[in-house]
Amino acid sequence: SQQGEEDPQALSIQEGENATMNCSYKTSINNLQWYRQNSGRGLVHLILIRSNEREKHSGRLRVTLDTSKKSSSLLITASRAADTASYFCATDAGTGNQFYFGTGTSLTVIP
Amino acid sequence: EPEVTQTPSHQVTQMGQEVILRCVPISNHLYFYWYRQILGQKVEFLVSFYNNEISEKSEIFDDQFSVERPDGSNFTLKIRSTKLEDSAMYFCAILRGGLSNEQFFGPGTRLTVL
Numbered sequence: 001s002q003q004g005e006e007d008p009q010a011l012s013i014q015e016g017e018n019a020t021m022n023c024s025y026k027t028s029i030n031n032l033q034w035y036r037q038n039s040g041r042g043l044v045h046l047i048l049i050r051s052n053e054r055e056k057h058s059g060r061l062r063v064t065l066d067t068s069k070k071s072s073s074l075l076i077t078a079s080r081a082a083d084t085a086s087y088f089c090a091t092d093a094g095t096g097n098q099f100y101f102g103t104g105t106s107l108t109v110i111p
Numbered sequence: 112e113p114e115v116t117q118t119p120s121h122q123v124t125q126m127g128q129e130v131i132l133r134c135v136p137i138s139n140h141l142y143f144y145w146y147r148q149i150l151g152q153k154v155e156f157l158v159s160f161y162n163n164e165i166s167e168k169s170e171i172f173d174d175q176f177s178v179e180r181p182d183g184s185n186f187t188l189k190i191r192s193t194k195l196e197d198s199a200m201y202f203c204a205i206l207r208g209g210l211s212n213e214q215f216f217g218p219g220t221r222l223t224v225l
Contacts, residue, residue, distance in 0.1 A: 030212070031212045033213065033214065035216075040221075041218070041219075042202065042216050042217060042218040042219045043154065043202060043216040044216075045213055045214065045215055045216070048212060048213045088153075088154065090154075090214075092212070098144065098156040098159050098167050098169075099156065099214060100156065101146075101153045101154035101155070102153060103152075103153045104153070
């Protein structure tokens with residue numbers, strides 16, 4: 001199975017703290033994407049990182065990719081209550097454009 | 112401005128009925144995808160559609176499912192005879208294109224089969 005698996009499954013932090021979520025996958029990839037999903041809502045694209053990239057930034061988000069360990073991390077700095085959501089990594093299988101999602105990390109930021 | 116919208120936002124149907132879910136891209140895209148998410152579970156790939164043909168499909172996408180782009184704009188997912196286990200959020204996604212493989216998802220249609 002190609003699916004990314006996130007850990008932890010749930011994370012609760014105080015506003016202002018940093019949140020780190022990890023994703024591991026099993027087979028080679030071309031791209032890995034991180035998404036956010038608020039409860040009962042759609043998926044919001046956060047960042048795409050390619051297999052030849054090691055780190056990428058977007059605002060308060062920092063994504064790293066270690067292809068030797070088949071893992072990625074998403075760091076949210078200076079968290080806000082509005083960051084409360086589920087976060088998913090999605091990996092391709094290296095061939096097509098279909099992406100495989102993990103079960104997600106549920107992040108709660110306490111004001 | 113969303114790249115893709117979906118209609119309806121919520122569909123309630125009786126078991127055995129046919130449903131059609133619609134995806135409306137804002138711009139002209141070539142790649143389309145359908146995913147579903149059963150409540151509390153992971154997002155699952157159903158099918159990808161490129162240049163008016165299915166390019167890949169998962170084992171979930173059986174004979175009860177079909178996709179088409181009838182008017183060159185809207186992209187539809189049809190479930191011929193719905194089952195209780197088809198109840199889920201259905202997401203359409205488009206590929207941004209160019210050098211990017213970013214997939215942008217629509218807001219989803221919540222399908223409830225009674």
